Amino acid sequence: DAKTTQPTSMDCAEGRAANLPCNHSTISGNEYVYWYRQIHSQGPQYIIHGLKNNETNEMASLIITEDRKSSTLILPHATLRDTAVYYCIVRVGAGGTSYGKLTFGQGTILTVHP
Amino acid sequence: SQTIHQWPATLVQPVGSPLSLECTVEGTSNPNLYWYRQAAGRGLQLLFYSVGIGQISSEVPQNLSASRPQDRQFILSSKKLLLSDSGFYLCAWKGYREKLFFGSGTQLSVL
Numbered sequence: 001d002a003k004t005t006q007p008t009s010m011d012c013a014e015g016r017a018a019n020l021p022c023n024h025s026t027i028s029g030n031e032y033v034y035w036y037r038q039i040h041s042q043g044p045q046y047i048i049h050g051l052k053n054n055e056t057n058e059m060a061s062l063i064i065t066e067d068r069k070s071s072t073l074i075l076p077h078a079t080l081r082d083t084a085v086y087y088c089i090v091r092v093g094a095g096g097t098s099y100g101k102l103t104f105g106q107g108t109i110l111t112v113h114p
Numbered sequence: 115s116q117t118i119h120q121w122p123a124t125l126v127q128p129v130g131s132p133l134s135l136e137c138t139v140e141g142t143s144n145p146n147l148y149w150y151r152q153a154a155g156r157g158l159q160l161l162f163y164s165v166g167i168g169q170i171s172s173e174v175p176q177n178l179s180a181s182r183p184q185d186r187q188f189i190l191s192s193k194k195l196l197l198s199d200s201g202f203y204l205c206a207w208k209g210y211r212e213k214l215f216f217g218s219g220t221q222l223s224v225l
Binding site: 032034036038041042043044045046049091093099100101102103104105106107 | 146148150157158159160163165171173202204206208211212213214215216217218219221
């Protein structure tokens with residue numbers, strides 16, 4: 001799976017958009033970008049994923065650059081409960097020999113403050 | 115709907131004692147199952163995964179073992195715990211579109 005690079009930490013004011021960047025310059029054509037987050041003392045939670053088109057769901061939006069070498073997770077209106085570690089993971093989709101395994105990096109610690 | 119159960123939530127064990135952590139999944143059949151560990155201040159490390167009953171793959175050599183006696187049951191074990199086995203243990207299953215769904219975790223402290 002391609003390696004990802006994320007900032008160690010970021011701050012965001014409550015109610016503002018949180019934009020979390022991720023670089024994945026070695027991504028392959030069949031690899032997806034997945035985002036998870038982990039609130040303290042809980043298991044990681046799936047947020048969103050995409051291949052090349054921008055994606056949006058009830059939690060967030062995912063913007064993937066045209067060359068797919070980077071992406072941005074957007075939390076449109078951050079709340080205090082969005083304070084967590086956010087992981088950007090690049091991996092192949094269904095099939096292959098990865099058996100669904102995910103390799104987590106260090107992620108970005110997002111702190112939302114009042 | 116699918117749910118994942120993991121217990122206990124916290125566990126304090128002396129060095130050299132055995133360990134058994136259990137994870138069960140409901141609402142799905144033949145899921146891929148995973149054990150992850152997170153040491154204090156560190157990232158998540160994949161320990162084991164299983165694609166079916168009796169099929170276990172180990173990702174890193176260690177003092178732990180895993181078993182899958184039933185389709186929706188995944189067990190993490192150790193015969194003798196080490197201090198370095200302390201950490202936050204998470205079980206997960208793979209759902210639709212390769213998403214992983216995690217349990218609530220077990221915080222293990224080996225003293």
